[in-house]
Amino acid sequence: MTGNREDAEEIVQDAFVRAYRALGKMSPEQRADLRLQPWLYTITLNVTRNRLRSKRPANVALDALADPDALLRESNEGPPQPERIVEQNAEIALVERALLQLPMHLRAAATLRFIEGRSHPEIAEILNQPIGTVKSHVHRAVRILRRILGPQIGRFNPEGVPVHALS
Amino acid sequence: MRCRDVDALWDELRGECQASLKETVHTHLRACPSCQAVYEQYAGVAYCLSCLPRPEPSCDLAKKVIQHIAALKGVAAPIVLSVIATPLGRLYAGFKDQRIAYLSLDTGDSPEEVAGRAGRRLRRPVVLGEAPAWLLRTIERFFSTWKVDDAAVDISDLTPFEQAVLRAAARIPPGEVRSYAWVATQIGRPRAARAVGRVMARNPLPLLFPCHRVVDSSGDLHDYFYGLEMKAKLLQMEGYRG
Numbered sequence A: 001m002t003g004n005r006e007d008a009e010e011i012v013q014d015a016f017v018r019a020y021r022a023l024g025k026m027s028p029e030q031r032a033d034l035r036l037q038p039w040l041y042t043i044t045l046n047v048t049r050n051r052l053r054s055k056r057p058a059n060v061a062l063d064a065l066a067d068p069d070a071l072l073r074e075s076n077e078g079p080p081q082p083e084r085i086v087e088q089n090a091e092i093a094l095v096e097r098a099l100l101q102l103p104m105h106l107r108a109a110a111t112l113r114f115i116e117g118r119s120h121p122e123i124a125e126i127l128n129q130p131i132g133t134v135k136s137h138v139h140r141a142v143r144i145l146r147r148i149l150g151p152q153i154g155r156f157n158p159e160g161v162p163v164h165a166l167s
Numbered sequence B: 001m002r003c004r005d006v007d008a009l010w011d012e013l014r015g016e017c018q019a020s021l022k023e024t025v026h027t028h029l030r031a032c033p034s035c036q037a038v039y040e041q042y043a044g045v046a047y048c049l050s051c052l053p054r055p056e057p058s059c060d061l062a063k064k065v066i067q068h069i070a071a072l073k074g075v076a077a078p079i080v081l082s083v084i085a086t087p088l089g090r091l092y093a094g095f096k097d098q099r100i101a102y103l104s105l106d107t108g109d110s111p112e113e114v115a116g117r118a119g120r121r122l123r124r125p126v127v128l129g130e131a132p133a134w135l136l137r138t139i140e141r142f143f144s145t146w147k148v149d150d151a152a153v154d155i156s157d158l159t160p161f162e163q164a165v166l167r168a169a170a171r172i173p174p175g176e177v178r179s180y181a182w183v184a185t186q187i188g189r190p191r192a193a194r195a196v197g198r199v200m201a202r203n204p205l206p207l208l209f210p211c212h213r214v215v216d217s218s219g220d221l222h223d224y225f226y227g228l229e230m231k232a233k234l235l236q237m238e239g240y241r242g
Helices: A005-025 A028-033 A036-054 A069-077 A084-100 A104-115 A120-127 A131-149 A151-156 B003-008 B010-014 B019-031 B033-051 B061-076 B111-122 B133-145 B160-170 B180-186 B193-201 B228-238
Strands: B079-086 B089-096 B099-105 B126-128
Touching (some): A005 A036, A005 B061, A036 A104, A036 A120, A084 A131, A084 B033, A104 A120, A131 A151, A131 B010, A151 B033, B003 B019, B003 B033, B010 B019, B010 B033, B019 B033, B079 B099, B079 B111, B089 B111, B089 B133, B099 B111, B160 B180, B160 B193
Parallel strands (some): B079 B126
Antiparallel strands (some): B079 B089
16 A cells, blocks of 8 residues: 555554554443454554655656556566566566555555455445445556556456356 | 446456346357456456565564553553642642652642643643542651652653652651752752752652752742742741751
């Protein structure tokens, strides 16, 4: 979500401190009703939002959304990288940078859905949004990422078989 | 089914969804190469995201969080403020963990106002409560001996300098006085007499840490939060013949 470890760890620390404070203020009944994992996700995301609002990532080009292909061109123009490991790292960096270009709410939806592997109802609980909104955010995130990463992303289809052959 | 509808259903299809819906979409996909390509690209996006390395937290992150919270725990503990009748009239005494942390003679302010002052001074929440037996005994003993057991007071919220000043002042025997400069010398900061005066003026535990026994170098009583008359009265009660 933040694009770097230091920020992420500070956010985690902050989130735990907030959670600790909030637990102290809760009544025993409230604590018994609490679903801990989604609640921690929610707090962490709130802290992330607050922090990123005040501290915009400077390393992401502001016009990248307007011209998503720029990222790909940039990477294609780079020096040839013969070793496979380097190539892999470059691909990871490409995906990470694409994700960082999404607006906060879409990035949160995509991260929870595809990186954390959460279901729509779970995401709806974490983000405190209707399921329909979650679905639409996830979908918009994927559409934008597809545009940024380009049609070649299709070759990463995990099953290695055409989608239409799945029944 | 139109391409637009099919497009929106992609993520839905990955999870549990009605078999009939799945069938409808797949029928469309078989007939529509462009939707097929889009679906493959979406799947590629999802796959790439799921492959992103999940950074392991640094090994000391858990420790850092725990330390952070432990520090917070101390700050969060509230002071309980209670009212006690004494030979000097009503006395507000704030305590935590069976130790007195705040003391204030009644100056006509409401308990809430005193609680506000105590909270600001010690940077802790303050709640009003009954005085427990140990507190009554400690205060009673103080008014007969003019001394307090070190284990009965808590000045841990103060700065190291403030703590040193108060401990030095506590070494002045009842009925005697010392100068601000004397206290400053005692703590190894002979030039800090004025700073000592400032600590005395903000003493959260008057009486128990006897700032009333600290006077200026000429022997003049100088000043007291509760007035010079109270300072003189206290010293007189202790047996001071100055």
